[in-house]
Amino acid sequence: MSSAALGRIVSLVPNATEILFALGVGDRVVAVSHECDYPAAARALPRLTASALPAGLTSSEVDRAVSGQVATGRSLYALDRDALAELDPDLIFTQDVCPVCAVSHDQVDEALAPLTSCPHVVSLDPSTLGDVWADIRQVGDLTGRAEEARSLIESLEERLLKIRERVANRERPRVVALEWLDPPFLAGHWIPEMIEAAGGLDIAGVPGGDSRRVDLAAIGELDPDVIVAMPCGFDEEGSRRELASLVGNETWSALRAVRTGRVHPVDANGCFSRPGPRLIDGIEHLATLFHS
Numbered sequence: 001m002s003s004a005a006l007g008r009i010v011s012l013v014p015n016a017t018e019i020l021f022a023l024g025v026g027d028r029v030v031a032v033s034h035e036c037d038y039p040a041a042a043r044a045l046p047r048l049t050a051s052a053l054p055a056g057l058t059s060s061e062v063d064r065a066v067s068g069q070v071a072t073g074r075s076l077y078a079l080d081r082d083a084l085a086e087l088d089p090d091l092i093f094t095q096d097v098c099p100v101c102a103v104s105h106d107q108v109d110e111a112l113a114p115l116t117s118c119p120h121v122v123s124l125d126p127s128t129l130g131d132v133w134a135d136i137r138q139v140g141d142l143t144g145r146a147e148e149a150r151s152l153i154e155s156l157e158e159r160l161l162k163i164r165e166r167v168a169n170r171e172r173p174r175v176v177a178l179e180w181l182d183p184p185f186l187a188g189h190w191i192p193e194m195i196e197a198a199g200g201l202d203i204a205g206v207p208g209g210d211s212r213r214v215d216l217a218a219i220g221e222l223d224p225d226v227i228v229a230m231p232c233g234f235d236e237e238g239s240r241r242e243l244a245s246l247v248g249n250e251t252w253s254a255l256r257a258v259r260t261g262r263v264h265p266v267d268a269n270g271c272f273s274r275p276g277p278r279l280i281d282g283i284e285h286l287a288t289l290f291h292s
Contacts, residue, residue: 008089009143012049012079014269016093016124017042018276019136022152023145030087033077035233038270038278046087050078059182059231059242079107091142092121124275127208129193132275133157152277159280160197163287167199170291173225175200176257179232179268181242184219185211187230190275198286200226216251226290227257230268239265264289 010031011017017036020029026041033049036042094107122142126132133153140149175195177187192205203222204214219227229239243265246252257263266272266289271282 008087009091009093010048010084010087010089010119011036011093013093013095013124014038015132015135015274015276016095016139018274018278019139020093020143022277023136023140023143023148025143025145028143030089031083046083048080048083050080059180059245077107088117089119092119093139094121094123096123096125126275127189129160129190129197129279132190132279135275136277156277156280160283163199163283164197167287167291170199172199172201173262173290174203174222175226175228175290176204176219176222176224177202177228177230179211179230179273181229181231182245184214184216186214187211187228187272190279191230191272194272194279194283194286195228198283198290200286200290216249220251220255223256225257225260225262227255227263228286228289229263229265230272232268232273234268235270236265236267239268 007028009020009025009029011020011029012033014033014036017029017032018038020026021039021042026039029042029045031046031048032042034047034051035049036045036047120142122138124135124138126135133156136153137146137149140146140152177191177195179185179187179191186204188205188207188209188211190208192202192207195202195205196207203224204219206212229243231239231242234242243263252258266282266285271278271285
C-alpha cells in the first residue's frame with residue numbers, strides 16, 4: 001500500500017504519536033491513546049483508550065494489580081472499538097514490547113476483526129536506540145516522509161555524538177536506573193545505552209534486555225554512585241513524590257547514592273520511557289546529572 005493511501009492515522013502509543021508529529025504528519029492523526037500528551041496538539045485529539053486499573057492506587061498496589069491482570073491474560077487497557085470503527089483509519093500504530101505500557105497488537109486485531117475495512121496495523125517494538133531510529137525511518141516510509149525521517153535521525157545522531165565527545169574523558173559514575181520504585185525494577189531496553197552515552201556505567205541493567213524486579217537489598221549490594229529514578233508513567237515531580245515513599249527505609253538510606261545526595265528523579269514520560277525523539281533530551285539531561 002502506498003503512503004498516499006495511508007491518510008487517516010490512529011496512534012495508540014505515545015512514541016508513535018511523537019514521531020508522527022515530529023515528521024510533520026500530525027494533521028493526519030485522527031485519534032490517539034489516553035497517554036498521548038505530547039506535543040500539545042495531540043491532547044486535543046479523540047482518545048480511544050483508557051486504563052482498566054482503578055485510580056488512586058499506590059505504586060505497590062499498581063504492581064499487584066498489573067501482575068494479576070497479566071497473569072490472567074486480561075488487558076490493562078480498554079479500547080473503544082466502536083469509535084475506532086467509526087473513524088475508519090488507514091493506518092494504526094500499536095506495540096507488543098510491553099503488556100503494561102499500551103494496548104497490544106492482538107487487542108487491536110480483535111477490535112478490527114468484525115470490520116469490512118482492513119487498515120494497516122504496525123507494531124513499534126524497539127529494544128535499543130538503533131531500533132528507535134529504525135522505527136522513525138519506518139514511520140517516515142509509511143507516511144511519505146522518508147526524507148524528513150532521515151533528517152530527524154541525522155540530527156539526533158549529531159546530538160548524540162556531541163554528548164559522547166563532551167563526556168569522553170570524564171570518570172564514569174556507577175549508575176542504577178529504576179523504572180519502578182515499589183517494588184524496585186531495574187531499567188532495561190534502551191536505558192543502559194542512554195546511561196553509557198551520557199558518560200555513566202550502568203551496573204545493573206542489560207542493554208536491549210527487559211527490566212527486572214529486584215529488592216532493595218540487591219541494590220544495596222551494588223551500592224551505586226548514582227541512582228536515577230524514572231518510574232514509568234511519571235514526570236519529574238511525580239518521580240520525586242514516588243521517591244518520598246522510601247524516606248526512612250534503612251536499606252535505602254544506607255546507599256552511597258542516597259547518603260551523598262546523588263539520587264535524581266527525572267521526567268520518565270518525557271525523556272526515558274517513550275522510545276521516540278526525546279530520548280536524546282534524556283541523554284543530555286543524564287550527562288548533566290553525571291558530570292555537572
